[in-house]
């Protein structure tokens with residue numbers, strides 16, 4: 062096993078907005094298959110993912126907003142771990158102008174994912190300096206498990222980030238939820254050593270935000286001065302506050318986030334129109 066500690070490798074991204082506000086989008090849990098028409102509990106993820114991308118493009122055109130600075134793809138991009146599924150993800154992202162940054166989820170094959178996304182020219186950068194903010198993407202994947210964990214090496218990257226950039230507000234992106242979302246069946250598949258991450262976050266004086274995927278629902282909660290956010294998946298939605306596995310009737314979606322230079326954050330969950338891509342509500346799991 063390679064014991065060499067990971068070194069923080071930082072890239073700079075200049076925010077487009079003259080007031081320094083960083084505009085980003087979160088796209089998560091696309092669960093793509095090699096077969097674009099493959100069914101996932103009543104939804105074909107490639108088709109719902111494509112509809113999300115088209116809606117983002119249309120939103121930008123209608124709102125005539127300044128361009129987004131970046132997109133964060135927070136894992137479970139593939140459901141079947143095929144090279145084709147990652148190529149389909151790259152194809153979807155090629156319709157969007159901002160650079161995409163990614164981290165693996167429990168369903169991903171991280172090595173294959175990196176190889177395929179590298180081939181498509183999607184950056185593997187994990188620490189971004191953007192105006193007054195720093196964005197760190199950490200890997201919580203634990204091979205063969207549905208729940209997640211931050212290895213010592215990943216925690217060390219967080220420590221390096223807050224030590225090196227103590228005055229930059231921090232957005233930490235991970236796949237697994239660090240605090241319970243209120244679905245017992247799903248909260249057993251959480252980030253197991255969230256306390257180690259939280260102990261490091263407690264040292265950081267600037268703003269702290271933790272953004273995750275995995276929970277297939279909108280989530281926004283503050284705890285001990287840290288804001289925890291999650292986004293709907295671009296395919297099936299899990300029903301909030303359900304102890305048993307249950308799919309939700311809300312449409313697929315994504316999250317938009319504005320990071321202000323003074324540390325404030327504003328955010329909005331966007332969804333496709335109601336009743337588009339309704340799943341098979343009788344499904345009991347996968």
Ligand SMILES: Nc1ncnc2c1ncn2[C@@H]1O[C@@H]2COP(=O)(O)O[C@H]2[C@H]1O
Nearest residue numbers: 137167168207246250275306345346347
């Ligand atoms: N009925 C179920 N009960 C518990 N876990 C489940 C059930 N169905 C699926 N899962 C797991 O829960 C995970 C939550 O999101 P994932 O897409 O990561 O993958 C899912 C499955 O591994």
Ligand SMILES: [Fe+2]
Nearest residue numbers: 137166167275
């Ligand atoms: Fe997941």
